[in-house]
Amino acid sequence: MNTTQWTPDQPIVSMRDVHKSFGNLEVLKGISLDVRKGEVICIIGPSGSGKSTLIRCINALNDIQGGSIKVEGQEVHDKNLDKLELRQKVGMVFQQYNLFPHKTALENVMMAPVKVLKEPKDEVQERALKLLKKVRLDGKEHSYPGELSGGQQQRVAIARSLAMRPDIMLFDEVTAALDPETVKEVLITIKELAQEGMTCILVTHEMGFAREIADHIYFTDRGVIVEHGPPSTFFKNATDPRTQEFLSQIL
Amino acid sequence: MLDLFIEFFRQLAEDYPRWNFVFFHDERQWNRLLSGFYYTVWLSVACLIFSVVIGVAGAWLQGSPSRLVRSVVQGYIQFFRNTPPFVQLLFFYFALGQFTPTITAADGWTVEPIISNVGWAIVSLSFFAGAFNVEIFRAGIEAVPESTKEAASSLGFSRLQTYTEVVLPLAFRVCLPALNNNLVNLVKTTTQAIGIAVPELLYQCVGIWNDYPSALYPTMLVLFLLFILLVGVLVYSMHRWERAMRIPGYGG
Ligand SMILES: Nc1ncnc2c1ncn2[C@@H]1O[C@H](COP(=O)(O)OP(=O)(O)OP(=O)(O)O)[C@@H](O)[C@H]1O
Ligand SMILES: [Mg+2]
Numbered sequence: 001m002n003t004t005q006w007t008p009d010q011p012i013v014s015m016r017d018v019h020k021s022f023g024n025l026e027v028l029k030g031i032s033l034d035v036r037k038g039e040v041i042c043i044i045g046p047s048g049s050g051k052s053t054l055i056r057c058i059n060a061l062n063d064i065q066g067g068s069i070k071v072e073g074q075e076v077h078d079k080n081l082d083k084l085e086l087r088q089k090v091g092m093v094f095q096q097y098n099l100f101p102h103k104t105a106l107e108n109v110m111m112a113p114v115k116v117l118k119e120p121k122d123e124v125q126e127r128a129l130k131l132l133k134k135v136r137l138d139g140k141e142h143s144y145p146g147e148l149s150g151g152q153q154q155r156v157a158i159a160r161s162l163a164m165r166p167d168i169m170l171f172d173e174v175t176a177a178l179d180p181e182t183v184k185e186v187l188i189t190i191k192e193l194a195q196e197g198m199t200c201i202l203v204t205h206e207m208g209f210a211r212e213i214a215d216h217i218y219f220t221d222r223g224v225i226v227e228h229g230p231p232s233t234f235f236k237n238a239t240d241p242r243t244q245e246f247l248s249q250i251l
Numbered sequence: 252m253l254d255l256f257i258e259f260f261r262q263l264a265e266d267y268p269r270w271n272f273v274f275f276h277d278e279r280q281w282n283r284l285l286s287g288f289y290y291t292v293w294l295s296v297a298c299l300i301f302s303v304v305i306g307v308a309g310a311w312l313q314g315s316p317s318r319l320v321r322s323v324v325q326g327y328i329q330f331f332r333n334t335p336p337f338v339q340l341l342f343f344y345f346a347l348g349q350f351t352p353t354i355t356a357a358d359g360w361t362v363e364p365i366i367s368n369v370g371w372a373i374v375s376l377s378f379f380a381g382a383f384n385v386e387i388f389r390a391g392i393e394a395v396p397e398s399t400k401e402a403a404s405s406l407g408f409s410r411l412q413t414y415t416e417v418v419l420p421l422a423f424r425v426c427l428p429a430l431n432n433n434l435v436n437l438v439k440t441t442t443q444a445i446g447i448a449v450p451e452l453l454y455q456c457v458g459i460w461n462d463y464p465s466a467l468y469p470t471m472l473v474l475f476l477l478f479i480l481l482v483g484v485l486v487y488s489m490h491r492w493e494r495a496m497r498i499p500g501y502g503g
Binding site for chain 1: 396398399401402403404405406407408409412416417420421424498499500501
């Protein structure tokens with residue numbers, strides 16, 4: 001495996017003509033995009049357009065039928081890929097949090113570094129406590145997911161991903177299952193992360209948020225990227241009728 | 252005190268010949284009963300452990316990507332679930348027992364099979380109960396949401412790690428009631444080991460009432476009571492375990 005060629009001035013994630021089908025249903029029809037280190041990109045688009053599928057291909061939760069996806073210069077869909085290394089580099093947060101219900105918040109955060117990376121427990125615990133504090137959950141370390149609100153659970157999930165010290169974070173509609181008040185606390189956490197320089201790829205329906213934090217916005221529809229650009233131009237000068245229609249419905 | 256106890260049952264046997272609790276006033280019969288009880292406990296514990304191990308391993312193999320492996324597990328379940336356990340026991344002991352190697356016993360000149368009748372009883376009963384345990388665990392595993400497993404994958408857990416760290420602990424909680432039932436059945440089924448002369452509780456009791464027909468009713472009574480005790484202890488510990496495993500804010 002050859003990672004030495006990648007340098008931080010090259011795109012950290014690079015997708016080229018990615019095709020993905022579920023059986024006969026072609027969901028991604030030639031997606032290309034580049035993400036640079038420290039960039040925040042948002043993917044927006046109507047339901048069923050393939051946004052989740054797109055970001056799930058980046059950490060190989062979905063396989064692809066054509067094209068190439070490189071993370072730090074390494075082909076993700078290479079058969080010989082070290083999946084563990086990829087997943088350490090790429091953290092993911094899901095719409096439904098997906099915490100481990102039988103573990104406390106602290107244990108959820110500690111589990112992967114201890115079990116997967118085999119790091120010493122006391123070191124991990126120190127880091128986990130800091131992360132929980134960072135997502136404003138100090139005092140909830142020993143609560144089980146079932147005892148936490150949706151917003152709190154989602155912040156545990158973010159801390160759990162960060163505990164692996166990823167270079168890239170994927171967020172798939174992480175506020176879609178939350179009620180309006182708790183949406184804000186999660187968005188603040190993501191914003192802080194972005195400001196610290198974390199490379200973030202977000203699928204979101206929060207247009208205001210996307211406008212505020214994104215460096216680049218991609219609009220997808222029926223498996224293709226219809227239009228993209230920095231928020232300043234994207235929201236004002238959308239040219240494609242599909243984008244205009246979507247924005248008019250959502251804004 | 253003990254003398255009074257013994258004297259009472261001796262007198263009872265004299266006054267009412269059908270109620271000869273022979274093991275309460277004859278030490279040799281008492282030892283027989285006790286040794287039978289120990290055998291049954293030991294047989295039950297061994298089979299409980301092995302059958303749970305078989306269940307966990309079988310459920311894991313059922314999720315294997317290899318079709319061959321999955322068919323073998325399925326074949327195993329079908330065979331053991333659809334044939335009588337007593338026939339399985341005889342088959343293991345008389346048919347398979349012929350093909351296992353023998354060793355020279357401690358006395359230096361008799362030859363013994365490497366797997367004794369007790370060994371075969373454990374093997375056969377474990378596989379019998381194990382077949383049901385595979386199905387029970389599978390139901391529990393299927394109750395764990397795909398998204399939870401996906402979260403584990405996304406954190407770098409291998410398939411095996413996901414299974415041991417996430418799926419099993421959650422599945423266990425779901426399937427404890429069904430597991431409980433099957434294990435109760437297993438304990439009761441150990442009496443079938445009498446068919447290959449394993450000196451467990453039923454074997455010893457039959458021995459006692461054959462030697463002392465006047466002890467038939469009392470022995471049966473004690474036999475029932477001992478099983479109620481044994482199963483009671485099992486059910487009680489399973490409930491304690493179930494309670495200890497309950498997760499705050501999760502499930503019922
Ligand atoms: N595992 C799967 N098997 C079959 N089809 C799937 C699978 N996952 C997604 N699809 C299909 O792929 C298409 C795109 O799904 P995807 O989840 O990527 O959309 P999305 O843009 O994330 O939508 P939403 O905004 O509703 O989350 C949909 O038509 C969906 O039915
Ligand atoms: Mg989606």
